[in-house]
Amino acid sequence: MNLVIVESPTKAKTIGKFLGKDYTVVSCYGHVRDLPKSKLGIDVEHEFEPQYVIPTRTRKTVTALKKEAAKSDTIILATDEDREGEAIAWHLMQALKLSGSDKKIERIVFHEITKSAIESALKSPRKLNDHMVDAQQARRVLDRLVGYKLSPFLWKKVAGGLSAGRVQSVAVRLIVDRETEIKNFKPKEYWTISANIGKQNDKEKDFEAQLFKIGNENLEKFSIENKESADKIVKKLETADYSVNEVEKKESSKNPLPPFITSTLQQEAAKRLRFSSKKTMVIAQQLYENGLITYMRTDSVNLSKESVESAKVWLTENLGEKYAIDTPRAFKAKSKLAQEAHEAIRPTNPGLSPENASVDNADGKKLYELIWQRFTASQMPQAKISSTTVTIEAMPKDKSEKKHFFKATGQAITFDGYLKVWPQKLEEREAPAVEKDEKLDLRSITPNQHMTEPPPRYSEATLIKTLEENGIGRPSTYAPTISTIQTRQYVIKEAGRFKPTEIGELVNKVLTEHFPDIVDIGFTARMEDELDDIAEGESGWQTIIGSFYKPFEKQLEEKYAEVSKDDFVKETTDEVCEKCGKPMAVKLGRFGKFLACTGFPDCKNTKRLEGSGTNKTAPRKTGVKCPTCSEGEIVERRVSRGRARGKIFWGCSRYPECKYASWERPEGVPEPEKNEEKEEPKEEE
Template structure:
């Protein structure tokens, strides 16, 4: 009996899906993009609506042959690449490169934002066609990258250093950094001094605290511009008697941060774990695509890591609230779930925030199966989701 063919990007994702879908499916990995612009020419016809010219790299020809062979024996074909512009473009390129004919064998696109049994089964129940709006968005970015970088990168090699590259995003970022550096170089530094005093109550000398001098006795702001002035003020302060003029106290409520999106995950991973953005995304990709958890087999541990939305599925919110109530008690649970405002104007609400696929899968429970960096990042994501 002919099997159903599923095409994904990576072997790790294929292993996780294989466990979920079972033996009636054959799963092949494209190992990323199978077509691209040529390396030895511009590959964009500027005079003909910026039409791109795609080629199949030598290293991908074997992959295409294997996919063609599997497709010839399949009863239906499912394109299960990642749920974003790049994933959509990979699916589109696969259809063209492998000459997948939808008139002969049904070719459908399936999209899921977490690799769990429930999400995958739902996606396969509701397949659709390739979203050409996403494909065209990816093509526009790729063409812009080529138009900017193809001419500028060789210039950098000649003038600065071989191996450097210019592009649609990084060239603008470098310009901003250069402008800011010029402002720093042009800044005229001025000398200033600050004074701090260590104080303690007369009856409780152990209760020391430090206070910073911010104003003179009449309330005017101090400008201590030289050492002599600073020493004179310090000498006067050493002879002074201090008293508490007033005490103000107030309660403040601090709201937890929203669940992670791509940018905030990268920022927090750098701040707390000293992971570069590139390393953060590489480790997150491993957690998303699935890791072997002993008898459970390969399991997707987090939702898709490229997202600009703080939205969380209602079922996931209910699971987290149930977990908090059972583990920590009802006192630690707000009366109703928090709702975080959408900050990005073009945030894709169909996507979810980055969260664990199962909150009951605590970091300590899966610690034996993860390497150090995988555990650190999973723990960061897990804690943020519970806190939010």
């Protein structure tokens, strides 16, 4: 009998369908061993040896797996193909005491859960990859050392209940730094000049053009600084003679984007579907375990020969030969560690279009469609675009003045190519129907005032992109990191963008001032590279941990002696305790600042400090009458404290007289406002 062990019941069920009666497929429900919760669990004096335990929640599972293993001749470890999966397989070996047993132990990996992939994997088992196990173990130990050692420092010196993490602290720093940029931003004025121009004796085909050049000098953003300068130019050009200086036509091509890797899937799902990174990965996991897509934690853009051939067949049969390409398009991975044997995220059956795929829920259908579209588009022809640029010369009446030049453009898609499957915003504009040297008439000329804008707050998409670009984290860490910093209430989402809370800003201040390496982008990126080196067998994991821990431990010891809680909060107030008459003082808790009686512990009176905690905004009116009292109006509010802090709910404007409240958006109420996505990550060419 052969025992196949995988991580989840769904995965076990899907694989079980492909194997015969000689195989039993069971789930281990993820990691069966972990570091203890009640202590550090790492012997820092002896090579950082982890002291793993079998948690209470997994004991029944381990007992059941041991019974199944005892009945089997061959144990096949079929956990995921990444470092986490390799570590789970290694922990199974230890927990089930398989090393040195008379059982035949095999490790198999596959990129997709299909009959052919499973059969192929069973024919080519391999040994456990110790280097991958070491890399995962190093990450776990490193994160435990930082969290377990630094969090108590924050409890003692700042406030109870706080925590620090190696990658999460860098993510919070990015968000805090961006907020500081926004607060310190000073808008700067600049002007542009646009003209409405038309053909002589034909007012039906007027078009707009922008001033871009005066004499031989191209205008920069701040070339026209104020209204006075703009008005001078306008006055000169109101009576100028206009003619076509040049008509330039150009044909160009636009390439499709690579198929998804983990980070780009999370970014695109956030932009197009408004999914959080956590939601995206949960749904992608379901699609993978049900055999619909390949493995969803990857940084490889490679595609199998069979998949691109299958895509070509579907395109030829459904869209026609002109939408298929003869030579499969290959892409180059950005990550130095992306393995050629791994694949991008794609449908396991490229011929299974979204409308024909059996997906249980609406969100799953949306994500499958996104993955299918991106993959299919990657194997389609370029889009062909025809562009026209018209340069218009304006010659002032005063011939001593310089010529001014305006530009008008037009663009048309001559062949949609991959855009037929992967919709992208590509504005088509009719080109001005004019010829070189043709005389034109000025209809109107307008000076336009602009003000520079602060950088936008991070969305999930832009934060993941920034983390990836800076080498922070890996495919498996983006979603948990973003989820953690919200759960810890260091940041909240406001109109789809991340905003630091007061406590998030304070923790960042403490770490930045006293443990700069922990929140240093370059340092954290180098640590990620060193973890990659461990996975490649180029470095020993204990050596890497030791080089980090020794200076960190010394620094921590110094800071315990050096830093006082009063360094962060020591504010007296004129407020008097209404219970005992003693002065109230500002204290710091895990949700921000609050007022507490100085008579503590005899008097335990506390009060909320107005303006503290999450930056409050006025309730947003909806114009919908309250269904409970019919007098008030439903307003959109945010929870100001507790675990749901920052979450939107709807209540009555007459609160506390009317207690109506709902987590679900009431009928007739518009969706919560979202910021304009004016600086989302641009898709690569």
